[in-house]
Amino acid sequence: MSEEIVFYHNPRSRASMVHLMLEECGANYRIVHVDLEKREQKSPEFLKLNPMGKLPTIVDRGVVVTETPAIIAYLADIHPEAGLAPPVGDPARGTWYRWLFFGGSCFEPAILDVATGRPAPDPGMAGYGSYEQVLEALKAALTPGPWLLGEQFSAADVYVGSEINWAMMFGAPGLKGEKVFDDYVARLTSRPTYQRLTAQAGA
Ligand SMILES: N[C@@H](CCC(=O)N[C@@H](CS)C(=O)NCC(=O)O)C(=O)O
Incomplete structure (x- = not known):
């Protein structure tokens, strides 16, 4: 081991x-x-x-x-x-990096604007554009799905899916009620790993 x-x-x-x-x-x-x-x-x-x-x-x-x-x-x-990661050299690795980095450098600051109510900067200056642009990009990335890499569940989903799930929990706009995000989070949270951790936390 x-x-x-x-x-x-x-x-x-x-x-x-x-x-x-x-x-x-x-x-x-x-x-x-x-x-x-x-x-x-x-x-x-x-x-x-x-x-x-x-x-x-x-x-x-x-x-x-x-x-x-x-x-x-x-x-x-x-x-x-x-x-949970396409091998180095596989073009899918590019997509994997793309969404992992997007989670940290775009979703994170955009969601903080919303969560804290701080004024959003000029979208042309901000690396993440705007909250609305971030959600549109994610919607497109998850269509048709089911995961960010298409059929393959990956570490990018663990991160981005968890971030979306967390943002939904505090009621961030434009997420809950949007079928693409509802279905994505439902898929992530129905995985045995998520279920197991939730049961442990409850206990
Ligand atoms: N850039 C870090 C952010 C980590 C972060 O802000 N963690 C918070 C909890 S969610 C923390 O430890 N806060 C305690 C503190 O700053 O005192 C990451 O992506 O992991």
Whole structure:
């Protein structure tokens, strides 16, 4: 069995997306719970690992990986048997990178505009354009679906699908009630991994 990955986690954080990915990969991991209310993420020990003092953070064979999409891509690569990343050299890998990066660099800032009510910048200046443009791009990417790579479920869906699911939960406009997003999230959340983690969280 591969060496144990140390996963710094709090279920009320972006780390949940990494938790889902660890399960999808069948990874060998150990959870270290980080209490965000007690600000354990800002302790000197934790800041040595991640100077941002943020979750998720993983340590694999002595190497620290942070930033949710980077961790998810890394896990897909070290677990090729899970089939969650097209191989290097396959053109589908381009599509996979595209949506993983889109999640971090476009969906994230756009959804933060909406969640915080902060004024959206000029769409021509903002790398993500506008919230509406981001949703249109995702709609097109998920049509006909069922996944971002078409028939193949991948790590890009773990990340982007989880982000959309989270945004729906807090009622971000233009998501719930849109068939393409409703169906996509329903597919993701009906997977055994998601169901298992939800049952564990409930227990
Ligand atoms: N760019 C990071 C963002 C991580 C992040 O902001 N995590 C939040 C929880 S969702 C956090 O740890 N906040 C605690 C803090 O900043 O004190 C990623 O994509 O993983």
